[in-house]
Amino acid sequence: MIKQQLHIALVEDEINIAENYRDALQRIGYRVSLFHNRQDALAAFALALPDMAIIDVGLQDEYEGGFDLCRTLRQLSETLPIIFLTARNSELDEISALRLGADDYLTKDVSIHQVLARVAALFRRIQALKKPQSADEQVLTRGSLRVNIERIETYWQDQPVMLTLTEFWIVHTLAKHPGQVKNRDQLMDAAHVVLDNNTITTHIKRIRKKFSYIDAEFNAIKTAYGMGYRWVIE
Amino acid sequence: MLLLPWAGCQSVSILESSLRQSHSQLLDVQMTAATQQLQHTLNQSPHSIFNTNQGNYYAPLTDSKMLLDGFDGEESDWENITTPWFQLNSYDYTPTLSAKAKPATTVKFKLAANDKLLYIFIQTSALTPHYYNPMQPLRAADQLNIRSINNTGLVSHWQINPQGSGRVEIHNTSQAMTISRDAGTWLWRDGHYNIEIAIPIDFASNAIGFDLILNDSQINQHFKSKPTTTYERTLVREKLDLNHQLANYLQPGLSLYLLNSQYWLVGQQNADQMNDSDNDQADPSWFTNAIYNKLFTSNSLPYWREPTSLGRWISPQQLEQTTWYQDSPINKQLHSKVINVNDQQFYFVAVQDSRQSLLSASEALNQLLILLFTIIAVIVTGLFAFASSLSWRIVQMKKNYRAAIDSDGKIMAVPAASKLPDELGDLSRVMQQLTINQGKYTDYLATLADKLSHELKTPVAVIRTSLENLELSNLDPDAAKYLTRAMQGTNRLSQTLNALSEANKLEQSFEYAQWQVVPFDDMLEELTEAYRQIYSSHQFQLEYNNNDDHTINLAPELIVQLLDKLISNAVDYAPVDQPIRFKLIKINTHLQLSVENQGPHFSSNNIPQLFDSMVSSRQQSDTPHLGLGLHIVKLISDFHRGNISAKNLSGEKGVIFELLLPIDK
Numbered sequence: 001m002i003k004q005q006l007h008i009a010l011v012e013d014e015i016n017i018a019e020n021y022r023d024a025l026q027r028i029g030y031r032v033s034l035f036h037n038r039q040d041a042l043a044a045f046a047l048a049l050p051d052m053a054i055i056d057v058g059l060q061d062e063y064e065g066g067f068d069l070c071r072t073l074r075q076l077s078e079t080l081p082i083i084f085l086t087a088r089n090s091e092l093d094e095i096s097a098l099r100l101g102a103d104d105y106l107t108k109d110v111s112i113h114q115v116l117a118r119v120a121a122l123f124r125r126i127q128a129l130k131k132p133q134s135a136d137e138q139v140l141t142r143g144s145l146r147v148n149i150e151r152i153e154t155y156w157q158d159q160p161v162m163l164t165l166t167e168f169w170i171v172h173t174l175a176k177h178p179g180q181v182k183n184r185d186q187l188m189d190a191a192h193v194v195l196d197n198n199t200i201t202t203h204i205k206r207i208r209k210k211f212s213y214i215d216a217e218f219n220a221i222k223t224a225y226g227m228g229y230r231w232v233i234e
Numbered sequence: 235m236l237l238l239p240w241a242g243c244q245s246v247s248i249l250e251s252s253l254r255q256s257h258s259q260l261l262d263v264q265m266t267a268a269t270q271q272l273q274h275t276l277n278q279s280p281h282s283i284f285n286t287n288q289g290n291y292y293a294p295l296t297d298s299k300m301l302l303d304g305f306d307g308e309e310s311d312w313e314n315i316t317t318p319w320f321q322l323n324s325y326d327y328t329p330t331l332s333a334k335a336k337p338a339t340t341v342k343f344k345l346a347a348n349d350k351l352l353y354i355f356i357q358t359s360a361l362t363p364h365y366y367n368p369m370q371p372l373r374a375a376d377q378l379n380i381r382s383i384n385n386t387g388l389v390s391h392w393q394i395n396p397q398g399s400g401r402v403e404i405h406n407t408s409q410a411m412t413i414s415r416d417a418g419t420w421l422w423r424d425g426h427y428n429i430e431i432a433i434p435i436d437f438a439s440n441a442i443g444f445d446l447i448l449n450d451s452q453i454n455q456h457f458k459s460k461p462t463t464t465y466e467r468t469l470v471r472e473k474l475d476l477n478h479q480l481a482n483y484l485q486p487g488l489s490l491y492l493l494n495s496q497y498w499l500v501g502q503q504n505a506d507q508m509n510d511s512d513n514d515q516a517d518p519s520w521f522t523n524a525i526y527n528k529l530f531t532s533n534s535l536p537y538w539r540e541p542t543s544l545g546r547w548i549s550p551q552q553l554e555q556t557t558w559y560q561d562s563p564i565n566k567q568l569h570s571k572v573i574n575v576n577d578q579q580f581y582f583v584a585v586q587d588s589r590q591s592l593l594s595a596s597e598a599l600n601q602l603l604i605l606l607f608t609i610i611a612v613i614v615t616g617l618f619a620f621a622s623s624l625s626w627r628i629v630q631m632k633k634n635y636r637a638a639i640d641s642d643g644k645i646m647a648v649p650a651a652s653k654l655p656d657e658l659g660d661l662s663r664v665m666q667q668l669t670i671n672q673g674k675y676t677d678y679l680a681t682l683a684d685k686l687s688h689e690l691k692t693p694v695a696v697i698r699t700s701l702e703n704l705e706l707s708n709l710d711p712d713a714a715k716y717l718t719r720a721m722q723g724t725n726r727l728s729q730t731l732n733a734l735s736e737a738n739k740l741e742q743s744f745e746y747a748q749w750q751v752v753p754f755d756d757m758l759e760e761l762t763e764a765y766r767q768i769y770s771s772h773q774f775q776l777e778y779n780n781n782d783d784h785t786i787n788l789a790p791e792l793i794v795q796l797l798d799k800l801i802s803n804a805v806d807y808a809p810v811d812q813p814i815r816f817k818l819i820k821i822n823t824h825l826q827l828s829v830e831n832q833g834p835h836f837s838s839n840n841i842p843q844l845f846d847s848m849v850s851s852r853q854q855s856d857t858p859h860l861g862l863g864l865h866i867v868k869l870i871s872d873f874h875r876g877n878i879s880a881k882n883l884s885g886e887k888g889v890i891f892e893l894l895l896p897i898d899k
Binding site: 014016017020021023024027087088089090091092107108109111112113201202205223224225226227 | 688691692696699700702703706731732735739742743746748757761762764768791794798
């Protein structure tokens with residue numbers, strides 16, 4: 001590897017899965033440390049923070065050990081990218097995770113390729129943020145919306161909208177061709193995820209909510225019943 | 235509770251017997267006093283010499299002057315007099331040869347007396363009259379001779395020689411100078427003699443005898459009281475002065491009788507004569523009497539019978555003891571005393587109705603009965619109210635539980651348990667516990683799929699990540715083939731697990747569901763257009779009435795999900811050449827959407843279970859199918875408080891789903 005090896009901490013109590021992911025991540029050049037419980041991970045993080053943490057929610061005896069760990073990590077570092085990788089697919093868990101400041105929430109039934117893609121995307125975003133802003137950045141502007149693809153940032157009325165990666169790609173796909181209906185499959189492809197219909201609906205709902213925190217009148221995402229969603233510029 | 239009236243009855247019973255006893259004693263005391271007075275009176279009385287010879291005659295007291303008209307039938311003076319018939323016997327000493335040829339003549343008579351006259355009524359059997367003809371005085375004629383003795387011992391002879399049917403004279407032949415006087419009537423009527431006469435009682439107060447000479451079947455046939463020449467017999471009379479005497483002792487309900495040694499009634503006072511008006515007063519309490527008799531009249535008591543007949547006591551064995559009788563509606567007691575006057579026995583008998591004694595005391599019984607019935611009524615009312623409340627509670631409980639469990643057996647809400655500490659309360663608590671347990675079990679079953687999928691996900695993830703790592707390492711083509719198969723299997727398993735938890739996830743998402751008022755017809759237009767694009771091989775039709783307002787409040791995303799499931803189900807079965815039809819109708823406060831396709835019928839026996847989880851009537855297919863689709867439809871429909879039903883169309887094939895949604899929330 002030419003560039004300096006990025007260090008990923010994988011906190012996962014299921015050893016087989018942990019090692020499988022480690023192998024896959026190592027194969028493409030990341031340095032991976034495995035931890036099987038919260039205490040071990042915390043002890044190691046106290047010495048040195050990794051470049052990214054991938055955490056399971058349930059850690060051995062601790063049903064929500066991953067959430068606790070995430071909370072602690074956020075205190076240690078505001079910018080450390082955190083991905084939850086868990087067997088739990090309840091909406092509540094996902095919302096909790098994102099609220100705690102996790103950057104993404106993946107269920108274990110996504111393929112390893114997707115996990116790798118998400119990890120890569122997240123690193124790219126971090127690096128983009130570290131880079132000074134330049135004029136040639138790819139910026140998509142649609143009315144009040146501004147999407148920075150390099151830095152994976154979204155602004156509405158010049159205020160940042162804190163979207164997860166999945167949400168970012170959904171907004172990007174919709175806003176790229178305003179007025180055009182994007183069905184669920186297209187949105188899933190764009191977000192590099194395989195999710196059931198219900199999850200797309202949930203994402204859309206959450207995106208709307210995040211925008212409406214900034215602008216209560218937000219109504220740019222329209223539902224085309226049975227077909228999908230479209231971005232409308234008012 | 236029923237012991238109360240029983241105890242009451244027992245106490246009244248005891249009260250009654252003690253009352254009886256005391257009453258007998260009281261009567262005894264009263265009678266003893268009366269007896270002494272009577273004895274005194276009888277001793278001093280001019281009638282105190284009584285002949286005790288056997289076979290005496292009896293004359294009851296008649297209170298009126300009688301009309302001597304020769305009639306004794308209905309509406310005559312004799313009608314109200316109870317007096318026996320006495321026979322006069324034929325004492326001829328020469329046997330009659332013709333006696334058999336002709337029926338023997340019989341003669342009978344009866345007597346009555348007041349303080350002036352002795353009334354005599356003689357009746358013969360059919361005969362031919364032979365009247366006295368003054369022109370032929372020696373010719374045999376019918377004749378009546380009477381011999382009487384008064385209490386001074388004076389013997390009188392009386393004779394009647396009838397000269398025809400009609401009024402007759404009587405001759406006192408005993409005196410020096412024969413005195414004739416009007417005696418009464420001698421009638422020959424309907425073939426027999428009716429002789430009704432009267433003689434002064436002062437001449438016959440002690441004894442009387444008859445000698446009737448008839449000439450019908452035999453010349454000078456004598457019908458006599460006795461065969462001897464002194465043929466008189468003792469006359470026993472009911473005497474007015476004795477009656478008056480007895481009246482002194484009379485009380486309400488008390489009948490007094492004075493009998494001679496032959497048990498003839500020489501004096502009497504009947505309670506009924508005095509107390510006719512009392513019967514009317516007793517009427518209002520007949521009910522109490524009836525109850526009283528039902529409860530307290532002992533069946534062991536002999537029945538009361540009228541003690542006298544035709545002036546004579548019927549059963550002498552009753553006397554000299556105190557006996558209780560049952561009579562309707564009251565009991566009677568009979569008490570008697572023996573009076574000895576000049577070595578002759580008299581029986582002084584008292585018969586007392588217990589009506590006046592016991593029943594007047596039974597005012598207490600009345601009170602008791604009223605009290606008892608009041609208590610019983612209160613208790614019965616109380617019990618009835620208690621039973622009603624129990625039944626009401628049971629009905630309430632039934633209603634609660636019926637309301638708590640919906641038609642699918644799902645527990646909507648656990649009814650509150652009773653806090654009362656009785657058996658029904660226990661039952662209610664047990665039922666509640668049972669319901670809670672059943673609810674938990676149902677919940678467990680509902681979440682089982684979710685838990686199962688969650689538990690299976692980790693091992694599946696292990697397998698898949700391993701396979702994916704394997705894929706990344708260089709394998710020879712043979713191994714890659716198997717790897718691909720393993721990956722396919724794992725993916726399918728993964729999908730199955732997602733489907734398993736989908737229903738649960740859906741129910742979670744209800745919490746975040748967004749309600750929106752939307753025009754349902756426009757929404758359906760968009761949807762059918764979308765389905766046409768997605769399922770291009772099938773045709774879709776939408777029907778609704780443009781004039782109707784189809785605005786409805788619903789969670790659009792959930793309804794879309796519901797329709798997705800219905801359509802994905804429909805396209806699996808429906809033939810491509812026939813359209814899948816949507817029909818939207820407004821029914822009052824509801825909108826009904828029906829989705830119809832020409833697919834094969836549901837097997838009729840599992841239609842109600844179509845919407846249950848894990849029920850599928852499909853053949854095995856490539857894609858995993860858990861029968862969750864229609865279950866999700868049902869969940870969303872329930873969430874909208876709607877109703878989803880499925881049925882077969884008439885004809886050989888075709889099925890229809892009907893979704894009924896309320897417009898307002």
